[in-house]
Amino acid sequence: MxxxxxxxxxxxxxxxxxxxxxxxxxxxxxxxxxxTAPIQQRIDLNSATIEQLVTLPGVGQSKAKAIVKYREEVGPFLEVAQLTQVKGIGEKMLSKIEGYVLVK
Missing domain, CATH: 1.20.5 (Single alpha-helices involved in coiled-coils or other helix-helix interfaces)
Known part of the structure; x- marks a missing residue:
C-alpha cells in the first residue's frame, strides 16, 4: 500500500x-x-534615424536608408502597412517588423 x-x-x-x-x-x-516591443518602445517610422531603423529585425543599412528616402520624397507614413511601398520591403518583411514600429 x-x-x-x-x-x-x-x-x-x-x-x-x-x-x-x-x-x-x-x-x-x-x-x-x-x-513585439511594447508600444512606448516602438520606433516611430516618421522620426526614426537610420541607426534606429537598423535595429529592426531584417533591416540593414540599405533598407533603413530606403525608408528614410521614401519618407523624405513621399512624406510621412500614414500607417505601418505603407512600408511595403518602400523598395525592398514586402509583406514578409513587414510581418517581421510591424510589431516594432508605429506611426505617430
Missing part, C-alpha cells in the same frame, strides 16, 4: 509539473515567433 501511495504521489507531482514545463516551452517559442 505504501508503494501505491508513493507512486501516486510521484505521478501527481509529475502531472502538476508537466503543464508548467509545457507552458514554459510554449512561452519561449512564442517569444521567438511573435516577439
Amino acid at each position: 505504501k508503494k501505491l501511495i508513493s507512486g501516486l504521489l510521484v505521478l501527481s507531482a509529475l502531472a502538476i509539473q508537466a503543464p508548467t514545463v509545457h507552458a514554459q516551452g510554449m512561452s519561449e517559442e512564442g517569444n521567438n515567433a511573435s516577439e
